[in-house]
Amino acid sequence: MPSTRDIRRRIKSVKNTRQITKAMELVAASKMKKAQQAALAGRPYAQLLADMLAVVAARVDESVHPFLAAREVKTRGILLITTDKGLCGPLNSNLFRLVSEIRTPAKFVAVGRKGTQFLARAKRDLLADFSVSDRTPFAEVRPVVEFMVKQFLAGEIDTIEVIYPRFKNTLVQESLVRPVLPLANVKDFLGHLHAETGITARTDDREMLFEPGAQQVLDALLPFYVNRLMYQFVLSARASEHSARMVAMKTAKDNASKLLDDLTLEYNKARQAGITAEILEISASQMAQSA
Amino acid sequence: MPLTLEIVTPEGCVYSDTVDTVVLPTVQGEIGILPGHLPLLTQLEDGELRVQKGGSMESLACGRGFAEIAGDKISVLAEQAINVAAIDEAAVEKACRRAEEALAQKQSLSAEEAERLEGVMRFAYAQLDLKRRRRG
Numbered sequence: 001m002p003s004t005r006d007i008r009r010r011i012k013s014v015k016n017t018r019q020i021t022k023a024m025e026l027v028a029a030s031k032m033k034k035a036q037q038a039a040l041a042g043r044p045y046a047q048l049l050a051d052m053l054a055v056v057a058a059r060v061d062e063s064v065h066p067f068l069a070a071r072e073v074k075t076r077g078i079l080l081i082t083t084d085k086g087l088c089g090p091l092n093s094n095l096f097r098l099v100s101e102i103r104t105p106a107k108f109v110a111v112g113r114k115g116t117q118f119l120a121r122a123k124r125d126l127l128a129d130f131s132v133s134d135r136t137p138f139a140e141v142r143p144v145v146e147f148m149v150k151q152f153l154a155g156e157i158d159t160i161e162v163i164y165p166r167f168k169n170t171l172v173q174e175s176l177v178r179p180v181l182p183l184a185n186v187k188d189f190l191g192h193l194h195a196e197t198g199i200t201a202r203t204d205d206r207e208m209l210f211e212p213g214a215q216q217v218l219d220a221l222l223p224f225y226v227n228r229l230m231y232q233f234v235l236s237a238r239a240s241e242h243s244a245r246m247v248a249m250k251t252a253k254d255n256a257s258k259l260l261d262d263l264t265l266e267y268n269k270a271r272q273a274g275i276t277a278e279i280l281e282i283s284a285s286q287m288a289q290s291a
Numbered sequence: 292m293p294l295t296l297e298i299v300t301p302e303g304c305v306y307s308d309t310v311d312t313v314v315l316p317t318v319q320g321e322i323g324i325l326p327g328h329l330p331l332l333t334q335l336e337d338g339e340l341r342v343q344k345g346g347s348m349e350s351l352a353c354g355r356g357f358a359e360i361a362g363d364k365i366s367v368l369a370e371q372a373i374n375v376a377a378i379d380e381a382a383v384e385k386a387c388r389r390a391e392e393a394l395a396q397k398q399s400l401s402a403e404e405a406e407r408l409e410g411v412m413r414f415a416y417a418q419l420d421l422k423r424r425r426r427g
Contacts, residue, residue, distance in 0.1 A: 041303040042301050042302075042303075044304050045299050045300060045368065048299050049357075051366075052332060052357055052359050052366070052368065055359065056332060138407075139404060139407060143403070146403075207329075207330065208330045208332060209329050209330065209332070210331075210333070211318070211319055211322075211331065211332075211333040211334065212318060212334065217332055217357070
């Protein structure tokens with residue numbers, strides 16, 4: 001049996017751990033609220049944008065814009081969105097598993113330090129890594145999109161895909177691979193999106209007017225759409241990160257509390273045993289004297 | 292039959308109601324939409340979006356974006372939108388001056404930062420213009 005002093009030392013350290021995890025939980029919770037709000041508020045916008053794009057894309061020839069044309073995929077371009085810091089449960093490792101499953105030639109772009117480290121360790125072809133601060137301003141996501149689009153247009157990569165943890169709710173985040181470009185399969189993609197959000201697609205194949213013209217609208221809409229969609233992915237990943245961290249910290253805190261209970265019980269037992277032994281010694285020595 | 296108007300910005304859905312007519316600020320000038328309009332997809336400029344509903348008129352300052360008219364549903368996708376009553380003139384003027392000052396040192400800014408500031412200014416001017424016209 002360990003001495004009372006050893007147990008006391010352990011209790012102290014577990015208490016410290018509990019305090020730290022509790023503080024981190026609170027921090028994550030407040031950040032989570034903001035991030036969740038941002039991610040959810042942006043969804044109708046992204047949805048409507050995708051709908052509009054579908055309307056235009058259905059009415060023009062796909063060869064009019066390089067974003068629309070399907071081409072032979074030699075190298076996939078994949079953006080991996082991870083967190084900068086750890087302590088967020090299995091969030092990052094779930095994403096890494098998706099990356100490991102990719103066997104076809106692919107080039108990667110990373111957002112978040114964990115992803116950069118993983119890709120370097122796995123000896124994947126990392127084109128660039130970006131960091132996006134915690135407030136996630138759009139200005140910091142834009143260079144990422146611009147870089148990837150440039151590579152896409154130059155033919156370095158033939159697709160733009162995103163691997164990110166989609167925010168479902170505080171407890172559930174799904175790791176997903178989402179295609180962004182080319183939009184040759186915009187219909188499939190929209191069907192997927194509609195099934196997910198539960199909104200039925202509007203089927204309207206009537207004649208449509210475009211102002212100033214279909215081509216101009218498309219030219220304005222497409223880059224805008226890609227920017228916005230990627231930004232939405234980053235927001236969603238941010239919300240997932242803070243949710244996962246909060247849950248992980250809550251589990252750690254609860255675990256520490258349980259451990260503390262067990263240790264306190266053990267400590268009291270040990271203390272009681274010590275007292276009993278002392279009384280025994282005193283009374284034994286008294287009896288020896290009086291005898 | 293009334294029209295359904297929906298204005299969505301990145302911050303969420305800011306307006307959703309049934310209305311009689313809508314005037315949109317498009318890149319080719321203002322257009323009025325009445326029920327039964329042809330399906331249309333158009334690009335919007337920063338400017339004033341007017342909504343008429345049962346005799347009363349409402350005015351919103353609206354940032355760049357797109358509008359889609361399909362049947363009796365108008366979906367407006369704008370970067371920003373704010374009701375004229377909610378515009379705080381002093382705050383907008385201040386924001387405008389800040390953006391102007393930042394833009395004065397254009398060479399030290401990155402291209403995307405400059406573009407963002409220009410966007411801020413355009414929307415600020417649209418708001419001020421609208422506010423003053425409503426009052427005067």
